[in-house]
Amino acid sequence: MTQQSSRRIGVLMGGWGEDEVSMKTGEAIALALEANGHQVARLFAGNALDTTLREAGVDVAFLALHGRMGEDGRVQGLLEVMGIPYTGSGVLGSALAMNKGFAKKLFRQHNLATPTGYVVPASKLKDVPTLHADLGFPCVVKPASSGSSVGLTLVHTREQLEPAIALACRFGGEALVERFVKGREVTVAILDGEVLGTCEVSHDGSVFDTQTKYDGGARYHLPPRVPATRVANIEQMALTAARSLGCRGAVRVDFIVPEIGNEVVLEVNTLPGMTRTSLFPKIAKAAGLSFEDLVERILEGAAMDGAHLHAAPTVERTETQVEAHAS
Ligand SMILES: Nc1ncnc2c1ncn2[C@@H]1O[C@H](COP(=O)(O)OP(=O)(O)O)[C@@H](O)[C@H]1O
Numbered sequence: 001m002t003q004q005s006s007r008r009i010g011v012l013m014g015g016w017g018e019d020e021v022s023m024k025t026g027e028a029i030a031l032a033l034e035a036n037g038h039q040v041a042r043l044f045a046g047n048a049l050d051t052t053l054r055e056a057g058v059d060v061a062f063l064a065l066h067g068r069m070g071e072d073g074r075v076q077g078l079l080e081v082m083g084i085p086y087t088g089s090g091v092l093g094s095a096l097a098m099n100k101g102f103a104k105k106l107f108r109q110h111n112l113a114t115p116t117g118y119v120v121p122a123s124k125l126k127d128v129p130t131l132h133a134d135l136g137f138p139c140v141v142k143p144a145s146s147g148s149s150v151g152l153t154l155v156h157t158r159e160q161l162e163p164a165i166a167l168a169c170r171f172g173g174e175a176l177v178e179r180f181v182k183g184r185e186v187t188v189a190i191l192d193g194e195v196l197g198t199c200e201v202s203h204d205g206s207v208f209d210t211q212t213k214y215d216g217g218a219r220y221h222l223p224p225r226v227p228a229t230r231v232a233n234i235e236q237m238a239l240t241a242a243r244s245l246g247c248r249g250a251v252r253v254d255f256i257v258p259e260i261g262n263e264v265v266l267e268v269n270t271l272p273g274m275t276r277t278s279l280f281p282k283i284a285k286a287a288g289l290s291f292e293d294l295v296e297r298i299l300e301g302a303a304m305d306g307a308h309l310h311a312a313p314t315v316e317r318t319e320t321q322v323e324a325h326a327s
């Protein structure tokens with residue numbers, strides 16, 4: 001390989017949530033990087049991540065993390081502080097995408113339809129009857145900041161509502177309650193600000209639950225079984241959704257496409273699953289991009305939010321200035 005093979009690439013996996021998927025994603029990425037001729041260090045992300053990165057002498061971090069810490073901007077913040085470029089979205093884009101309540105506000109500001117709903121912090125369970133108002137049933141209750149359908153419940157009755165919210169709050173302290181939108185599940189893969197392709201996922205359940213997601217109970221339709229003009233509109237919406245949060249790199253945007261009525265954005269995934277059988281690589285393959293090529297493209301996009309700040313000259317302070325600052 002060229003130049004790049006002299007850089008040491010740390011593949012960050014494991015971490016603070018959705019570890020099993022993350023380890024699979026990490027291993028698949030590490031193997032692809034090695035096949036491309038790179039030096040790879042497989043790094044288990046945990047509370048001593050700064051030491052781990054320093055000891056491994058990593059030049060670039062390839063993030064294979066999912067969920068809390070790894071996908072929500074915190075690990076990105078650590079890498080910014082350490083001056084290590086990393087793959088995927090920056091601190092703000094990651095944080096906004098992970099917080100579904102905030103992300104939905106931004107989608108609305110950009111005229112993107114998203115299911116009607118509300119956010120409940122664990123401390124406000126008593127306000128649920130007022131907050132729910134005429135939202136009706138069925139509704140979907142999910143953690144406001146989590147992924148992989150963990151802690152998600154399809155709620156049919158008022159009696160089921162509070163227990164479902166309490167369960168969702170166990171994953172991060174806030175629940176998002178949304179009107180259930182019946183329709184096809186469609187996901188758009190975006191790479192470096194351009195649509196790679198769009199796929200429909202069908203399954204037998206009412207929601208795409210964790211088991212179906214990972215145990216192979218899903219069927220994939222590439223392209224989706226909806227008219228091409230509608231797919232084009234969904235793809236435009238996906239680009240707007242990713243831009244509205246300031247995301248970069250590989251991003252997957254999830255939609256529900258009802259038979260009648262507007263398609264709605266559910267969420268933007270800033271570190272989509274990247275095992276060989278995950279959705280993003282499937283879409284990439286249909287677009288003519290092999291898994292190894294996809295991993296290489298993502299690596300090429302590794303960056304830091306504050307790259308321009310590092311280039312700024314440092315100003316030496318005089319002793320008087322330091323004292324004035326400290327007081
Ligand atoms: N408002 C909704 N209406 C219908 N189905 C939903 C709704 N919200 C979530 N789902 C179902 O739950 C799955 C996971 O929801 P999503 O918001 O994408 O969270 P995550 O993938 O981060 O767990 C979706 O793929 C879909 O099957």
Ligand SMILES: [Mg+2]
Binds near residue numbers: 148254266267
């Ligand atoms: Mg999703």
